[in-house]
Amino acid sequence: MIFNNRHAETIAEILLNINAVKLQPYNFFTWSSGKKSPIYCDNRVILSHPHERMIIYNLLSQHIKSEFQSINYIAGVATGAIAHGMIIASKLNLPFIYVREKAKKHGRKNQIEGHLSKKSNVLVIEDLISTGKSSMNAIQAIEEQESKVHGLISIFTYDFIDIKKMKTPCISLCDYPTLIKVAKKKKLITKEEAEILSDWKKEIVI
Template sequence: MEHTENIKMEAAKILLDIKAVTLNLEKPYRYTSGILSPIYCDNRLLMSYPEKLDKMIDYMLNLIITHIGINNIDVIGGTSTAGIPYAAILSERLNLPMIYLKKDKEEHGKYNKIEGVLKNNQRVLIVEDLISTGGSSFAAVETVREAGGIVNECIAIFTYELEKAGSVFSEGKCSLHTLTNFLVLMKVAEKERYVTQAEKEKALEWNKDTAGWAKKMGYE
């Protein structure tokens, strides 16, 4: 089964159905990267909906089989903390070892940035829940590479499709695969009446100019 537009729309609808996506034009959200945005996607809510989570995992497995290839993966690497649940389930489903990756070294114990066993030249699939600017996700890629692992692929549930993220992964020679994306999410949100056409247009304005949107709207 190819990863089709229909699957992208179904994945987006799941996120909308569990209210993982919120839109607030009056009081925008600030991302970890510092960007102000009228939209916030909290995929962590999936953990509380086992049937929806199971379907998302099926979609991720389909994406892995059709676009990456199971034989091209030796280890599943989850990003801490949001990517860990999905990485753990994928690891069990694929019968592959798992590691997880921290943003910073521990200040105690073994001072690890990688938990689990990673051997030289093992091929690691990075599992993330969400991609915004790509900075924190690609940091996980670099952590594995610095430890002697090989990373050519990263998979995530959702991407805001920001230009910066595309550049980060392209320049870092790592392919990014996502179940769904910002434009599909907005299309489904309007169709299912989660947002009005006017709200969708405002969100699209932000997506086209994330750097200038806050100033244009008078928030900065």
């Protein structure tokens, strides 16, 4: 689910313009999971582009203020969303934590870094949602500390997650179908390539 179609197209243009997204319909990438994909999205690239970064964070902050007024904590999912989450937390003047995939085996052995008060109302930030595994892991870790996660927000999603089955609201600035539509409109891909990209989304098993 996306917040707003116009904003989604704006984000898609940004991601394509700064090469945060690469599309290879005929030469698939291999994800860390081993899955083959015609798209690779690296939203860490956003951090190197101040103007585009400002647009993205302003839109995120705007939607958070509108949709999640009861939150009092921002959580970033390690490692990709740490910087994004921290900047959003600063813009909203809220405390920030980040959540590891699993607890460290040394030191304090924390999975959650930062001070999380019990019974806090938390919004989880992701840079990118693919399978949703890391997001669900972060939500579980936070709720095990007696706090409530009110939502999950990402910059981009592949739309693999069935949000109807989720207990936590899941919203993104931009999704895969919008990205393909904008790439085709900008003539970065042909009609045939757009069809390959769309078919992959329908056929892949996550």
